[in-house]
Amino acid sequence: AGTGEEGCREAETSTPSSAARELINGWAYCAECILHGTPSGLDNAVSCEGGGMRLQRAGRESGAALRFEPIASLRPMTVLVTNTNVPRSTRRLVAKVRALRDAQPALTEALFGAVASVAEAFLAATASSEARLSAELPELVRINHGLLVSLGVSGAPLAAKDRPFPGCVHDTLYAPQAPPSRTSSPPPRNTASPQS
Structure with missing residues (x-):
């Protein structure tokens, strides 16, 4: 070294x-x-x-x-990860799913099966062409997010109706496209010096 x-x-x-x-x-x-x-x-x-x-x-x-x-078969891809600023406890979410499974075992198993089907569809698209993955990924993310909401492990901030794509990801997540034109000025930069 x-x-x-x-x-x-x-x-x-x-x-x-x-x-x-x-x-x-x-x-x-x-x-x-x-x-x-x-x-x-x-x-x-x-x-x-x-x-x-x-x-x-x-x-x-x-x-x-x-x-x-x-x-x-997984290709390199750019993924946007955001902080929703919604505090959560994985331990509590897991307990919530376990309670749902105890109360509604058949429905919960059906939801788990649907999540597995989404994962299989993703793997098939990944093993196929870039074009197929680009076309199918936004829909698969939307479907999976809906399943997570149904299981009680994803909340309303991610499912806001004013977003083109639930999950804080835009529909053009994987398709390389030109960015939309700006119709307004960007927000001013914060030029204040940090306080000691």
């Missing part, structure tokens, strides 16, 4: 070893357990390995082993 500026550049471009990623993944999973109770491990696995992963439960019963599988 280099020192000084050269060492920094090397650190920015090197990939941790498999053993290092496994260690980081394990600690990240521990942090997820503290925050969420019983996480799937998907967030930390994707963060450590990069790309996309498919998560499947080995069986229908609760407690069945989880299987992670890299999505080889």
Whole structure:
């Protein structure tokens, strides 16, 4: 390893070893357990390995082993992530879904099945052409968002009717198009100096 500026550049471009990623993944999973109770491990696995992963439960019963599988056909894409500023607790959301499942098992299973169908359609579009993915992705996101609302894990701020596409994403999410022309001036920049 280099020192000084050269060492920094090397650190920015090197990939941790498999053993290092496994260690980081394990600690990240521990942090997820503290925050969420019983996480799937998907967030930390994707963060450590990069790309996309498919998560499947080995069986229908609760407690069945989880299987992670890299999505080889996933193309690089730009995704807009926003902060809705709506506080939430994953632990409470999971408990809410569990209560819904206890009260309405058949309906909840149907919703889970529909979410799985959306995921399969996404994987099929990803494995197909760029044009197909571009055409289908906005609709798949809309459908999945509606299913999440039905499960009680996505709220009204994301489903605002004044947005062209629920989920804080525009319909041209994946299709490269020219930006719309501006009809008004941009907002003024904040030029105030920060207070000490």
